[in-house]
Amino acid sequence: GAVVSQHPSRVICKSGTSVKIECRSLDFQATTMFWYRQFPKKSLMLMATSNEGSKATYEQGVEKDKFLINHASLTLSTLTVTSAHPEDSSFYICSARRSLAGFGTGELFFGEGSRLTVL
């Protein structure tokens, strides 16, 4: 079954509003989660690394004031798209690893993804 759960799976909002997407690790603690964005027929682009109890690390070109990330607990990270505009419409996916024998050998589990449409 799923080990990383994301909600909502689909959201439609009006331009100018804010949308919050939740990402939960279901049966393990994730001190770090990764947020990706995917445009239609394109690759997964890393947006930011979410760290529990500290500030997120954003990739170059990603506006931290627009994409607010909060990792308040070991099982929950949230991505808030603030003052959304049509160009923010995209597929947002979170991911995390279970701490196995070395993270580099661990599978990256993806959430189901959240499709955001801004009208």
Add this chain to the structure above:
Amino acid sequence: QQPVQSPQAVILREGEDAVINCSSSKALYSVHWYRQKHGEAPVFLMILLKGGEQKGHDKISASFNEKKQQSSLYLTASQLSYSGTYFCGTALNSGNTPLVFGKGTRLSVIA
């Protein structure tokens, strides 16, 4: 740096074989392969670690050539269910770092 995948797209008839390549200009610690169906999240296929190894399950296998920093995914006797976009994701070290994904290879298997 984003790994380079080839080919960009391939069309197969059921039962045919395909090879998808993923290469990097940087020294890799591991290569991860995923398959994504339209509108869904990527699904994990396998991980290959540096040191050169080959893995496989069912009719899907992969190899990692550390000298060339290239990984190849082999799909044999393809089935309709193999259709989707295949992504390789690369990691430069063993830490809990994000994967950098290639642009993907769209595979279509037709009857």
